[in-house]
Amino acid sequence: MDINEIKKQNYYEWQRKIGRTTDIMPYEEWILLHNLGTKFVSDEIEHINGFVYDNFFLNKKIATVGGLKYITNAEKLLSEIGGIYIKDIIPDETDIILTSNAYYNNILKKGIKGQKFVGYTGYWKNLTADYPNIIIVRESEFLRKIGYDVPFSECKGEVNKEDISNYTIIDIETTGTNTKSCEIIELAAVKVVSGLIVGEYDSLIKPTSAISKKITDLTGITNEMVENAPLIEQELQNFLDFVGDDVILGHNISTFDSSIIYRYCEALKLKPFVNDMFDTLNYAHYCDIDVPDFKLSTLCKYFGIEYDAHRAKNDCIANYKCYEELKQRHSGKYKKATVKIENPIKKAQSEISVIDEFTPVTDKQICLSGDFACGSKEEITTKLEALGATVKKAVSGKTDYLIVGKNGSDSWSCGNYGSKVKKALELQSKGKDIKIIKEEDFFKCLKTLV
Numbered sequence: 001m002d003i004n005e006i007k008k009q010n011y012y013e014w015q016r017k018i019g020r021t022t023d024i025m026p027y028e029e030w031i032l033l034h035n036l037g038t039k040f041v042s043d044e045i046e047h048i049n050g051f052v053y054d055n056f057f058l059n060k061k062i063a064t065v066g067g068l069k070y071i072t073n074a075e076k077l078l079s080e081i082g083g084i085y086i087k088d089i090i091p092d093e094t095d096i097i098l099t100s101n102a103y104y105n106n107i108l109k110k111g112i113k114g115q116k117f118v119g120y121t122g123y124w125k126n127l128t129a130d131y132p133n134i135i136i137v138r139e140s141e142f143l144r145k146i147g148y149d150v151p152f153s154e155c156k157g158e159v160n161k162e163d164i165s166n167y168t169i170i171d172i173e174t175t176g177t178n179t180k181s182c183e184i185i186e187l188a189a190v191k192v193v194s195g196l197i198v199g200e201y202d203s204l205i206k207p208t209s210a211i212s213k214k215i216t217d218l219t220g221i222t223n224e225m226v227e228n229a230p231l232i233e234q235e236l237q238n239f240l241d242f243v244g245d246d247v248i249l250g251h252n253i254s255t256f257d258s259s260i261i262y263r264y265c266e267a268l269k270l271k272p273f274v275n276d277m278f279d280t281l282n283y284a285h286y287c288d289i290d291v292p293d294f295k296l297s298t299l300c301k302y303f304g305i306e307y308d309a310h311r312a313k314n315d316c317i318a319n320y321k322c323y324e325e326l327k328q329r330h331s332g333k334y335k336k337a338t339v340k341i342e343n344p345i346k347k348a349q350s351e352i353s354v355i356d357e358f359t360p361v362t363d364k365q366i367c368l369s370g371d372f373a374c375g376s377k378e379e380i381t382t383k384l385e386a387l388g389a390t391v392k393k394a395v396s397g398k399t400d401y402l403i404v405g406k407n408g409s410d411s412w413s414c415g416n417y418g419s420k421v422k423k424a425l426e427l428q429s430k431g432k433d434i435k436i437i438k439e440e441d442f443f444k445c446l447k448t449l450v
Helices: 003-017 027-034 074-080 101-110 139-145 213-219 232-243 257-267 280-284 296-303 312-327 377-386 419-429 439-444
Strands: 061-065 096-099 135-138 167-174 184-193 196-204 248-250 277-279 365-369 390-392 401-404 435-438
Touching: 003 027, 061 074, 096 101, 096 139, 101 135, 135 139, 167 213, 167 232, 167 257, 167 312, 184 213, 184 232, 184 312, 196 232, 196 312, 232 257, 248 257, 248 312, 277 280, 280 296, 280 312, 296 312, 365 377, 365 419, 377 390, 401 419, 401 439, 419 435, 435 439
Parallel strands: 061 096, 096 135, 167 248, 248 277, 365 390, 365 401, 401 435
Antiparallel strands: 167 184, 184 196
């Protein structure tokens, strides 16, 4: 049975259940206003006769997670195909985890929330590594497998987790970051066979709206550069032909690049883009490397790879080199980013900026953190403002100096540090010129305050 027909039946059934028998808005009008687009397998709609499915789910213990989009009553549906519904996941006794399409990638990246596991709290970070026999199935693929006519656009390719040697790296540049509305301004792909590059594709795309200065600054792509470029409807098929049925590889493609290409394929009524994919952002978490984050630029820096960021083909080639390095360090154990920040009082002795000579504070924005030996924050604020400084309560990108009190704070214990220092360090890492200075070093330069 077609999904849209089932949604339509559900709509009229719902109208009857709430007692409305006349003046019912036609489904076609209602869907435009409310976008039903969700649950369709319900108690009221029986399976069609001759329902076809293989025995893959027969007698399998199956749990559901992640807020299924289409299935209303999983227990009923699973019983009809011979599966065994289980409410909680006991890893050694679970055969299949059925999850929504959106949550599927979260499982690979973050694990599953602990309350679904008997006797476990927090996140089960290494689910696939610790329990390789558990099969994770996305909802749309499950429904197609048991006979429902789910659109291919709902069935994105599975995310590969094993090392691969044959693949095509893809990358796109866009007019923004909203996957539902941004436009593609560059398409690129690099084909790899047996670990070696054998082909390249690259094309600028002319969007329907102007490219903003922010995107031009980020990518280097100007409106003049795309003026004579093909439109997406003229070029996308060439890109798809180059990629073919290959496994696609990329950095964050499972949530960004692939979603946008799926959207365009559907809008242009092209063959659905359902290639299996390999996301190196997720894969890097399972490699034995110590990095502050898992951005492609960070990985390139870690491996000493030259990287001209935010042009699609350059990203593809850098991604290829990073993946070949990551393969050699794959451990199968999930790792977090290794941001190591010492207590600010200790860090100030070595890494935190120190003023070596008098620096005027007129027109400077200053923030105070911790408790001070030379007076209260109110007293220090009054004196700094008398010298022309502006004292703010919070750290921002406009902050010039964050002064760390000599006496610290009661909340700084066991290697912890103040939230203001953490914020300043984060802004420093993004290129902001914020100086984090110990009280005694700062006030040596301002004798009138000591």
